[in-house]
Amino acid sequence: MRKYNRVGPNHIAELKAIVGEKNVLTDPDKLITYSQDEVTDARYHHMPEVVVFPETRDQVAEIIRLANRELIPVTPRGAGTGLAAGAAPMYGGIVLSLEKMNKIIEVNAEHMYMVVEPGVRTKDVQQAAAAVGLLYAGDPSSGDNCFIGGNIATNAGGNKAVKYGTTRHQVYAVEIVTPTGEITELGGLLNKSTSGYCLEQLIMGSEGTLGIITKATLKLIPLPPYKMDFLAVFPDTETAIDTVFKLLKAGIDPTSLEYMDNEAVNVCARYLKVGLPHQEDGNYLIITVETSTEEELEDKAARIDEICTAGGAIATLVPDSKTIWAARRAFGDANREESYIHSPEDLVVPVKHLAYAMREITRICKQHEAVGRVVAHAGDGNLHLTIMQGNIPAEEWPTKIDEILHDLFAFVYSIGGRMSGEHGIGSKRVKWMHRFADPVQLKMMQAIKKALDPNLILNPGTVFEVD
Amino acid sequence: MRKYNRVGPNHIAELKAIVGEKNVLTDPDKLITYSQDEVTDARYHHMPEVVVFPETRDQVAEIIRLANRELIPVTPRGAGTGLAAGAAPMYGGIVLSLEKMNKIIEVNAEHMYMVVEPGVRTKDVQQAAAAVGLLYAGDPSSGDNCFIGGNIATNAGGNKAVKYGTTRHQVYAVEIVTPTGEITELGGLLNKSTSGYCLEQLIMGSEGTLGIITKATLKLIPLPPYKMDFLAVFPDTETAIDTVFKLLKAGIDPTSLEYMDNEAVNVCARYLKVGLPHQEDGNYLIITVETSTEEELEDKAARIDEICTAGGAIATLVPDSKTIWAARRAFGDANREESYIHSPEDLVVPVKHLAYAMREITRICKQHEAVGRVVAHAGDGNLHLTIMQGNIPAEEWPTKIDEILHDLFAFVYSIGGRMSGEHGIGSKRVKWMHRFADPVQLKMMQAIKKALDPNLILNPGTVFEVD
Numbered sequence: 001m002r003k004y005n006r007v008g009p010n011h012i013a014e015l016k017a018i019v020g021e022k023n024v025l026t027d028p029d030k031l032i033t034y035s036q037d038e039v040t041d042a043r044y045h046h047m048p049e050v051v052v053f054p055e056t057r058d059q060v061a062e063i064i065r066l067a068n069r070e071l072i073p074v075t076p077r078g079a080g081t082g083l084a085a086g087a088a089p090m091y092g093g094i095v096l097s098l099e100k101m102n103k104i105i106e107v108n109a110e111h112m113y114m115v116v117e118p119g120v121r122t123k124d125v126q127q128a129a130a131a132v133g134l135l136y137a138g139d140p141s142s143g144d145n146c147f148i149g150g151n152i153a154t155n156a157g158g159n160k161a162v163k164y165g166t167t168r169h170q171v172y173a174v175e176i177v178t179p180t181g182e183i184t185e186l187g188g189l190l191n192k193s194t195s196g197y198c199l200e201q202l203i204m205g206s207e208g209t210l211g212i213i214t215k216a217t218l219k220l221i222p223l224p225p226y227k228m229d230f231l232a233v234f235p236d237t238e239t240a241i242d243t244v245f246k247l248l249k250a251g252i253d254p255t256s257l258e259y260m261d262n263e264a265v266n267v268c269a270r271y272l273k274v275g276l277p278h279q280e281d282g283n284y285l286i287i288t289v290e291t292s293t294e295e296e297l298e299d300k301a302a303r304i305d306e307i308c309t310a311g312g313a314i315a316t317l318v319p320d321s322k323t324i325w326a327a328r329r330a331f332g333d334a335n336r337e338e339s340y341i342h343s344p345e346d347l348v349v350p351v352k353h354l355a356y357a358m359r360e361i362t363r364i365c366k367q368h369e370a371v372g373r374v375v376a377h378a379g380d381g382n383l384h385l386t387i388m389q390g391n392i393p394a395e396e397w398p399t400k401i402d403e404i405l406h407d408l409f410a411f412v413y414s415i416g417g418r419m420s421g422e423h424g425i426g427s428k429r430v431k432w433m434h435r436f437a438d439p440v441q442l443k444m445m446q447a448i449k450k451a452l453d454p455n456l457i458l459n460p461g462t463v464f465e466v467d
Numbered sequence: 468m469r470k471y472n473r474v475g476p477n478h479i480a481e482l483k484a485i486v487g488e489k490n491v492l493t494d495p496d497k498l499i500t501y502s503q504d505e506v507t508d509a510r511y512h513h514m515p516e517v518v519v520f521p522e523t524r525d526q527v528a529e530i531i532r533l534a535n536r537e538l539i540p541v542t543p544r545g546a547g548t549g550l551a552a553g554a555a556p557m558y559g560g561i562v563l564s565l566e567k568m569n570k571i572i573e574v575n576a577e578h579m580y581m582v583v584e585p586g587v588r589t590k591d592v593q594q595a596a597a598a599v600g601l602l603y604a605g606d607p608s609s610g611d612n613c614f615i616g617g618n619i620a621t622n623a624g625g626n627k628a629v630k631y632g633t634t635r636h637q638v639y640a641v642e643i644v645t646p647t648g649e650i651t652e653l654g655g656l657l658n659k660s661t662s663g664y665c666l667e668q669l670i671m672g673s674e675g676t677l678g679i680i681t682k683a684t685l686k687l688i689p690l691p692p693y694k695m696d697f698l699a700v701f702p703d704t705e706t707a708i709d710t711v712f713k714l715l716k717a718g719i720d721p722t723s724l725e726y727m728d729n730e731a732v733n734v735c736a737r738y739l740k741v742g743l744p745h746q747e748d749g750n751y752l753i754i755t756v757e758t759s760t761e762e763e764l765e766d767k768a769a770r771i772d773e774i775c776t777a778g779g780a781i782a783t784l785v786p787d788s789k790t791i792w793a794a795r796r797a798f799g800d801a802n803r804e805e806s807y808i809h810s811p812e813d814l815v816v817p818v819k820h821l822a823y824a825m826r827e828i829t830r831i832c833k834q835h836e837a838v839g840r841v842v843a844h845a846g847d848g849n850l851h852l853t854i855m856q857g858n859i860p861a862e863e864w865p866t867k868i869d870e871i872l873h874d875l876f877a878f879v880y881s882i883g884g885r886m887s888g889e890h891g892i893g894s895k896r897v898k899w900m901h902r903f904a905d906p907v908q909l910k911m912m913q914a915i916k917k918a919l920d921p922n923l924i925l926n927p928g929t930v931f932e933v934d
Binding site for chain 1: 575577578579621622623624628629632633635645649650651652653655656657658659660661662663664665666668669671672673674677689691692712715716717718719720758759760762763766767815816817818819844846847848849883884885886887888889890891892896900904905907908909911912914915917918919930931
């Protein structure tokens with residue numbers, strides 16, 4: 001582990017000269033907000049020495065050059081809605097918040113793109129697109145709160161990824177400040193390019209370790225004119241999950257294909273204080289389709305009904321869209337309210353192994369006497385297993401959860417899966433990354449990190465450690 | 468420029484021990500085939516010292532380890548259909564042909580993927596998918612001859628990229644031998660992952676400079692049941708190109724959106740000895756749509772007709788699909804047959820600047836008294852301008868074409884374009900890469916190259932030079 005220098009009064013003075021006095025935070029009471037994201041486990045909370053709020057890319061670049069010169073770590077931060085402690089400053093130093101770089105720079109309806117600063121809320125991106133009759137297809141569950149910059153940095157997924165892909169598929173270009181303080185725009189307003197290495201895809205999903213995103217050009221697409229949600233209710237996990245691949249293969253091209261187990265349905269209903277269909281015993285598949293004609297919608301509706309019924313659904317219905325999606329989105333908050341001690345996981349597996357994976361992770365949880373609840377971006381093979389505290393005493397939790405995670409990740413990697421589908425490694429999963437990632441690839445990643453960030457000042461301790 | 472060692476008799480002996488005597492080629496008469504790809508300009512032809520034909524990934528890895536130990540450059544080669552001299556061994560040494568690694572390992576219809584070795588012909592991939600009722604969506608014009616490994620290495624595009632994306636979007640995983648001779652599989656049978664850097668996207672399109680692809684897992688998708696080609700004939704380039712964005716915005720979701728100027732139409736008709744519709748004065752948009760219902764197809768057909776007619780088309784018709792696509796695909800061969808001295812270019816621009824770009828490149832060609840012909844993957848902003856020898860004396864060609872290319876690339880970069888949309892930089896465009904690529908990004912690419920290939924043995928002189 002590299003040694004860094006502490007932030008001294010001279011550095012604070014210099015930071016104030018760069019971003020202005022009002023944009024430098026040193027009050028310990030206020031710094032605490034910036035010591036964590038949504039990860040509740042205190043092992044992954046770390047106090048910054050100072051938080052800065054640059055307002056321009058040039059200020060970001062100046063801060064990074066200072067950090068290189070003085071060997072002070074810098075942790076970029078969006079809205080702090082992360083679930084992997086990627087924004088917690090593992091080595092202290094400077095937290096660089098992008099929250100004041102929050103302008104929508106251009107909405108180009110004619111040519112279907114949008115240029116934004118990183119601190120724009122994802123919901124605002126979606127609404128700005130919808131206002132001109134277009135769709136921004138990124139849709140993480142935390143969309144009301146998260147920032148687009150964080151979405152790009154973690155390659156956020158969400159409820160529409162099965163059709164549209166994850167955030168990395170919604171982006172034409174990202175302007176970054178490099179780890180050495182240079183400014184460059186990667187990618188372009190282009191539908192294709194083979195003119196050198198695909199640096200934009202390398203940066204996206206690198207969790208702020210290879211560059212700080214200061215601007216992004218997002219893809220917009222025509223809003224499909226017809227859209228409908230369906231709810232298929234299954235008596236058990238097995239029949240629900242067995243139906244997922246049949247839906248994927250039927251040419252229905254679903255926009256969403258979400259799974260909620262019965263416990264998740266009840267947890268979300270309680271949290272929202274609403275009644276949900278077949279709440280007493282139903283396991284859900286929520287299926288959304290978007291089409292260009294009404295006939296196509298009817299046709300696909302009929303096929304969905306047929307496939308789900310043949311697959312063992314006890315009911316297929318058109319739910320109240322607002323309620324059903326509110327329930328799906330409430331899962332994280334509901335668990336957190338119920339038990340501050342919990343671990344929201346983000347396993348991803350080949351869809352062909354989804355049913356088997358569901359059985360195995362349930363078995364692993366039971367074996368450890370832990371309570372697991374599952375919602376899933378089922379169409380993506382992405383399982384949001386949340387492990388609740390249950391009867392585990394708080395003091396035993398760190399040991400216990402690590403034992404459970406070890407077994408879960410060992411299983412997931414054994415079937416070609418990964419520990420994170422869309423939340424990222426952050427600092428929370430670094431030790432597991434070193435344990436389970438392919439050693440050749442880990443070495444490649446570390447070599448790239450060192451090549452682009454020779455002083456290792458950008459978000460150290462996130463994704464992996466480097467000597 | 469790095470100094471490499473020459474291949475000596477001891478190396479030949481060792482190579483024969485690795486791949487077997489029959490898989491080592493040293494006869495100069497036979498080596499010449501491996502000195503070039505489809506680039507006809509002799510400046511980009513370079514003789515290898517030896518060609519090897521490994522049959523397994525372990526043999527590839529052994530060769531790479533030998534090359535590192537002995538500091539001998541290795542240039543991987545697919546079918547040799549490249550258009551950027553990326554497979555020409557700039558520094559001599561070993562050409563590593565993948566043509567004997569040509570097995571389709573698995574076609575999994577149930578779970579919609581295919582596992583292939585790099586030397587499988589793209590056409591065979593497409594046919595193997597179609598045989599089980601599925602679609603492999605990659606479709607480069609050279610599909611009858613090129614290898615899937617080369618498609619991945621260059622991120623080949625083609626005629627369906629407007630809907631399905633380029634080759635990098637068709638790939639779940641690539642197994643590579645790294646520049647230091649290790650074997651690893653990047654990516655996975657996963658629909659998403661944020662578990663470390665996206666190395667698979669870095670490797671794809673890196674033109675064999677960061678790894679040798681030894682296996683790939685490809686995405687297959689349900690074959691859309693309805694498909695139709697349309698031909699809209701325009702009186703001039705301007706009206707044709709002005710219609711492209713209108714079609715993209717209309718929610719038609721075209722599978723192909725190709726442009727052929729009138730000269731290209733005639734060149735291809737002559738080459739194929741066929742008559743083509745409105746051959747005397749027509750400029751073509753070829754539009755393909757695929758739908759899930761017949762009604763949707765009819766609806767889209769009506770909209771295409773309406774938009775093209777309103778846009779100034781003198782005719783819209785349903786052409787003979789086989790003939791029209793044969794014509795489109797024949798463009799490269801037809802030009803080459805007509806004049807061995809020519810330069811097929813691959814400019815890519817933001818689609819919003821497509822009409823302007825078309826005017827400018829025509830102006831630049833005229834200004835240099837050169838004859839340019841254009842076909843375009845218009846929906847992608849990807850312009851295949853082919854500059855013909857015309858009246859330029861052979862001995863003046865190298866100087867003249869470099870002057871033209873300088874002006875073309877300077878223009879394209881000035882509007883946010885790139886010099887290659889899908890063919891790659893190869894060795895042909897290296898000097899232009901150093902001239903026009905963003906210097907910060909070039910430095911990042913070089914740093915990554917050095918980090919992953921410290922001895923710079925893998926395809927040196929391709930994409931860029933490194934000190």
